[in-house]
Amino acid sequence: MEGDTVTERPPTGDATGPSAPRVRGRKPSKGDPVVHRALSLLDAFSAGRRSMNLAELSHRSGLPTSTTLRLATRLMEWGALERLPGGDFVIGLKLWEIASLAPRGHGLRDVAMPYLSDLAEATRQHVLLAVRDGTEAMLVERLSAHHAMDVLYRVGGRLPLHSTGVGQVLLAYAEPEVQEAILAQSLVREPEHVPVSTAALRRTLSEIRSTGLCTFRRTVPDPLVSVAAPIRNREEVVVAAISVVVPEARAEPQALAPAVRATARAISRALGAGSAGSR
Amino acid sequence: MEGDTVTERPPTGDATGPSAPRVRGRKPSKGDPVVHRALSLLDAFSAGRRSMNLAELSHRSGLPTSTTLRLATRLMEWGALERLPGGDFVIGLKLWEIASLAPRGHGLRDVAMPYLSDLAEATRQHVLLAVRDGTEAMLVERLSAHHAMDVLYRVGGRLPLHSTGVGQVLLAYAEPEVQEAILAQSLVREPEHVPVSTAALRRTLSEIRSTGLCTFRRTVPDPLVSVAAPIRNREEVVVAAISVVVPEARAEPQALAPAVRATARAISRALGAGSAGSR
Numbered sequence: 088m089e090g091d092t093v094t095e096r097p098p099t100g101d102a103t104g105p106s107a108p109r110v111r112g113r114k115p116s117k118g119d120p121v122v123h124r125a126l127s128l129l130d131a132f133s134a135g136r137r138s139m140n141l142a143e144l145s146h147r148s149g150l151p152t153s154t155t156l157r158l159a160t161r162l163m164e165w166g167a168l169e170r171l172p173g174g175d176f177v178i179g180l181k182l183w184e185i186a187s188l189a190p191r192g193h194g195l196r197d198v199a200m201p202y203l204s205d206l207a208e209a210t211r212q213h214v215l216l217a218v219r220d221g222t223e224a225m226l227v228e229r230l231s232a233h234h235a236m237d238v239l240y241r242v243g244g245r246l247p248l249h250s251t252g253v254g255q256v257l258l259a260y261a262e263p264e265v266q267e268a269i270l271a272q273s274l275v276r277e278p279e280h281v282p283v284s285t286a287a288l289r290r291t292l293s294e295i296r297s298t299g300l301c302t303f304r305r306t307v308p309d310p311l312v313s314v315a316a317p318i319r320n321r322e323e324v325v326v327a328a329i330s331v332v333v334p335e336a337r338a339e340p341q342a343l344a345p346a347v348r349a350t351a352r353a354i355s356r357a358l359g360a361g362s363a364g365s366r
Numbered sequence: 367m368e369g370d371t372v373t374e375r376p377p378t379g380d381a382t383g384p385s386a387p388r389v390r391g392r393k394p395s396k397g398d399p400v401v402h403r404a405l406s407l408l409d410a411f412s413a414g415r416r417s418m419n420l421a422e423l424s425h426r427s428g429l430p431t432s433t434t435l436r437l438a439t440r441l442m443e444w445g446a447l448e449r450l451p452g453g454d455f456v457i458g459l460k461l462w463e464i465a466s467l468a469p470r471g472h473g474l475r476d477v478a479m480p481y482l483s484d485l486a487e488a489t490r491q492h493v494l495l496a497v498r499d500g501t502e503a504m505l506v507e508r509l510s511a512h513h514a515m516d517v518l519y520r521v522g523g524r525l526p527l528h529s530t531g532v533g534q535v536l537l538a539y540a541e542p543e544v545q546e547a548i549l550a551q552s553l554v555r556e557p558e559h560v561p562v563s564t565a566a567l568r569r570t571l572s573e574i575r576s577t578g579l580c581t582f583r584r585t586v587p588d589p590l591v592s593v594a595a596p597i598r599n600r601e602e603v604v605v606a607a608i609s610v611v612v613p614e615a616r617a618e619p620q621a622l623a624p625a626v627r628a629t630a631r632a633i634s635r636a637l638g639a640g641s642a643g644s645r
Contacts, residue, residue, distance in 0.1 A: 121400050121401055122400055122401060122404045122440045126444045132464060132467050138469070158401065162401075162405075164402075165405045169470075178465060178467045180468055180497070180504060181499075182461070182464065182465045183465040183470075183472070184524075185409070185461070186457060186464070186465030186522075187465075187522025187523075188412070188413065191448075192459055193521060193522060194416065196521075200509070204509065204511075207483070208487055218459070220460075230483065231479070232483075241476070243467065243472060
């Protein structure tokens with residue numbers, strides 16, 4: 088379960104565009120340092136570190152033990168944290184309950200789920216649903232068959248925009264500023280760790296925009312093909328992307344493309360896209 | 367999508383037992399009123415109110431507009447809130463990201479998902495996964511077929527313990543104090559709005575414990591049958607429940623029971639139950 092989180096990375100600080108209205112990693116302002124400190128306790132948790140004792144929590148959040156205990160107690164009273172019988176702190180169910188109201192997380196997922204299930208049933212490998220958050224993608228849903236090959240990403244985890252199928256789709260339809268910010272970086276394709284040619288990536292993005300489809304291949308750790316397509320909202324803005332990820336040996340991208348396209352269109356319609364005239 | 371939230375209720379204040387280590391609705395302590403106020407902004411959101419402007423947020427949280435704006439800004443800087451182009455506040459993706467680390471939410475869901483998918487594919491109606499939170503159940507996952515009948519509950523929403531299949535299973539295996547707290551209430555079965563006999567409920571709970579299965583029937587708005595079973599962890603403690611919900615006309619509880627049981631056992635095994643000797 089933890090094994091598929093190898094590409095987890097710390098959040099970056101250059102989120103831009105309307106789909107990422109906030110800036111991460113900003114220094115606490117003078118007004119309410121206590122709110123920032125309390126939230127920094129939550130930041131100490133990650134996919135590889137889902138439970139921590141007081142000393143670890145204090146160390147990871149950079150706060151004194153006494154402050155950590157006091158703020159953790161406040162967060163526990165509300166339900167943002169829970170404490171296991173052994174004393175370790177974990178993220179609480181109440182936070183999960185409130186977070187399930189996030190329109191770009193569960194809201195989107197609720198609409199998309201029946202269509203994703205159909206696609207998963209038809210393809211019997213992995214189906215991914217992702218949104219862009221600044222200069223990264225976030226995995227909102229992953230439906231995986233029992234026998235499916237290993238994949239690198241978990242729900243709630245982050246994916247690079249430049250080297251995943253859903254990421255490239257989201258990047259292709261992102262605002263020019265976001266695209267340029269990404270293209271200006273020295274991009275490395277993980278886990279192969281090979282540099283990405285900016286010119287080639289520009290061509291890929293342009294091709295995605297003209298075909299409405301992305302076919303992305305990865306060779307490490309296992310050769311796979313991802314076929315991805317954009318999801319649009321009522322304003323015809325691309326708000327998410329879906330993909331089917333299959334082992335390369337069994338891949339027939341030409342056969343998968345219509346199913347991925349049709350599913351993306353169905354979800355877009357459910358979100359209100361294409362409704363200007365007809366409905 | 368919003369239509370299935372009719373049974374959403376405000377959190378209750380009497381959470382007890384190891385699976386609900388915190389107390390809801392407690393008055394802010396003197397230490398850090400600002401943390402409590404900030405969190406109370408998050409409490410203003412609900413399934414029926416996923417976006418609010420500043421005035422609504424201020425009204426619902428009971429804080430002055432200036433305080434609301436200041437704290438909402440802090441929460442936005444961290445990513446707990448986002449602001450839509452029109453100015454409305456919504457729950458942010460960052461909160462969803464952190465909350466996905468909650469062991470009793472997504473952690474459980476991640477383990478259970480492949481088994482739930484198989485069950486959903488076999489039954490082609492609704493499959494529910496729920497945990498107990500104090501004196502209520504919380505829906506962690508719901509897989510629903512396209513054509514499936516309407517159900518009352520959404521992921522992240524709360525269900526009554528006494529009048530749902532998963533709820534009765536969770537209640538049957540709850541600590542005696544929790545059971546007595548529930549049985550001491552004057553229980554009403556919704557949406558039928560008929561009183562529940564305490565003696566009958568006691569018998570039902572006892573039957574669930576002896577058979578390891580619950581068959582629950584509801585007649586309003588549509589006649590349905592829910593077949594539910596408990597999920598155990600490594601310590602053999604019941605930590606969740608699953609159910610299949612089908613229209614009564616097509617229900618064959620005897621046929622569904624083995625599938626629900628087998629799925630519950632498979633998820634329990636994946637959580638480490640029954641591993642004392644064999645693995």
